[in-house]
Amino acid sequence: MKVAVVTGASSGIGESAALQIARRGTGVILTYSSNEQGAKDTVARIEQRGGTAVALHLDLADTAGFTIFRETVAEVLRETFRRDSFDHLVNNAGFAGMAMIEDTREEEFDRLTDGLFKGPFFLTQALLPLLADGGAIVNLTSNSTLPQVTAPGYSVYAALKGAVAVLTRYMAKEFGPRGIRVNSVAPGATVTRFADDAFSKNPQIIPELAKTFTLGRVGEPDDIGMVIAMLVSEEGRWITAQDIEVSGGQNL
Template sequence: MKVAVVTGASSGIGQSAAIEIARRGTGVILTYGGNPRGGRETAAAIRKAGGTAVALPLDLGETGTFPAFRDAVAAALRDTWQRDTFDYLVNNAGFARTSLIEDTTEETFDGLMRVLLKGPYFLTQRLLPLMADGGAVVNTSSSSAAVTTGVEPGYSAYASAKGGLDVLTRYMAKEFSPRGIRVNAVSPGSTRTRIGDDAFTRFPEVVPALAAKTALGRVGEPGDIGEMIAVLVSDESRWVTAQNIVVSGGYGL
């Protein structure tokens, strides 16, 4: 059985990706941060559907914890799947903060960069020796970093970090290619998740306006993105690498 590591899978896109990847017959090591209950629920949902899952804690903003996490992944591989390697890595964990440039503090800026760019960079570095040749990496970026979807005030720091992740995706694809490891990114548009302190629940009035800007007439759901991630890690995408797939329903068209 192939095995995937999916970060930030306690809710939203990560949860959907973990469940969809497992539905296709792949074992999943999923991580959670501040929502351990959600992580356990994701693992339970996978097991209930007949899959295999292990939930592990991970603070993506603290690179000093990565060696211990690497050891926990190795132990899970050995104990649950009798393997020394895994096949797929989904760098999904993250958070969002919005503020105009004139109001953004260094603390906010550094926190976003630490989790959204530095975290995936050094977590991938740490886990790379455990990845099997011929595997795949998917990084969850954002359409806020793409000029084709329009620029909204307040996202300068968040989008800059995601833009850095887009560049990193291409360099990973180049450097990992001798091992046959493909690397791609997905850039969700407006998606109904808990991001931004559960903004969609707190401000439901924004949904119709976002839907009106979207060609397909609605905001995205986590499953829309999770299924694309599952496709990108699978052999169905064996000839796709260094791409950033915008999954937005045609936002801004």
């Protein structure tokens, strides 16, 4: 059985990615930060469909804990999957932060940097010895990095997601000799717990936001999760170093 590590899979895009990957017969090690119950629910949904999954706690901003996390992943691989390696890594975990440039505090800048760029960078580094040759990595970016999209207040968030898109290309180049493919997926606005659960708290914004999409609706987690599952699967075997917008034509 192949095995995937999916970060931030207690809800939203990460949850969908974990479920879609598991549907293809791949075991899943998924992570959560604060939403433990959500992670347990994701595991239960995978198991109800006949799959195998394990949920682990991970603080993406705590790089000092990555060595222990790697050891825990190795233990789960041995005990649950009878493996000493895994095949796919989905760097999905993250969070949003909004402030105009003139109002951005250095502490918030550092918090976003740790969670959105430094964390995925060093987590990938920490897990690389366990990632099997011929495997695949998918990083989550955002269509806010694209030239035609500018959302005031998201300068730091978008810049860091842009950094992840560049990092994706360098990972693809450096890991290519091991047959490891690396791509990133850039969602548009998607109905998740993003930005402090803004969509649930303000459902009235959805119809107006939908007008910015060529396909006429706001994105759903499965719109993104299915693409992630494709990219780590055999169907994506000849795709690497790409930042793929999956946004239903938002802001065309």
